[in-house]
Amino acid sequence: MVPGRQVRLFLTDGMPGGLLTAEIMNWTGQIVAGSRSDLASLLARPEAGKTGVYFLTGVNEGDPDDQMLYIGEGDDVGTRLKMHNRGELEGGKDFWTRALLLTSKDANLTKAHVRYLESRFIQLGKSTDRTTIVNKTAPPTLPLPEADISDMEYFISQARIVLPLLGIDAFREVPRNESEATDPDGPKASSPVFELGVPGDGGTARGQEIDGEFIVYEGSAVRSKWVSGHTGYQKLYERLRVDGTFEDFGVLRRFARPYAFKSPSAAAAVVTGRPTNGRISWIVSATGLSYAQWQEQSIPAL
Incomplete structure (x- = not known):
């Protein structure tokens, strides 16, 4: 039998449609999520200044059942979100309505780590084929030390438990038979x-x-x-x-x-x-x- 997991969700302003944080006991990762209209509040969070991975989600206007997802990384994820909040002609992205930041509570994620995470999440999203991944390119997976790869794969496994609770199903496995x-x-x-x-x-x-x-x-x-x-x-x-x-x-x-x-x-x-x-x-x-x-x-x- 698969053991149960305790996932802690916290509504930072007490409202179901506002910012929320999500974490698992004994996992160093933390996710902060909010709508695009709450971007200013999201950027004011300390997590927005950390090294991490971010996810931008929205709905395909031509097919409401089709979720669109962009995956990125940055030394300062808040700066990246500001860039994506611009219009398409200014290098931003119009499709997204919600952003999720994945960072570490112990600040041990390095630039190399998040580049590895970004690459693996893009690979996973494309392999499950549940969601339209809008990234035009898929960066190669960095050759991290063996111990670091083990740590990052565990980090990913925990994030895959939490992300569906926040509306992202892109990384859920689908058995073939x-x-x-x-x-x-x-x-x-x-x-x-x-x-x-x-x-x-x-x-x-x-x-x-x-x-x-x-x-x-x-x-x-x-x-x-x-x-x-x-x-x-x-x-x-x-x-x-x-x-x-x-x-x-x-x-x-x-x-x-x-x-x-x-x-x-x-x-x-x-x-x-x-x-x-x-x-x-x-x-x-x-x-x-x-x-x-x-x-x-x-x-x-x-």
């Missing part, structure tokens, strides 16, 4: 494997609930086109088609990589190419139970 979902060092599956047949095209999709998300695995079948006049999930379907999540496989189309959906119904809609109630359409083949029935049987009776 059932065997990876049973890896003791990876995210744990909380459900059996469900299957869903693709109407019209044939083929079957396989998915599983893991860490609060519904993962459709690599190799799963998906309908060759969106067939409904209801367009609720059509933008998501088209984005996955264009970004390479789907691939042609003979006369069929399938998932070239796993994808984490927010709900079983979102997954079912994309797989079938039309709005579909995933709670009743995803079925455990061995038992015939639907997702809803599986979920209900795990709750004690009245």
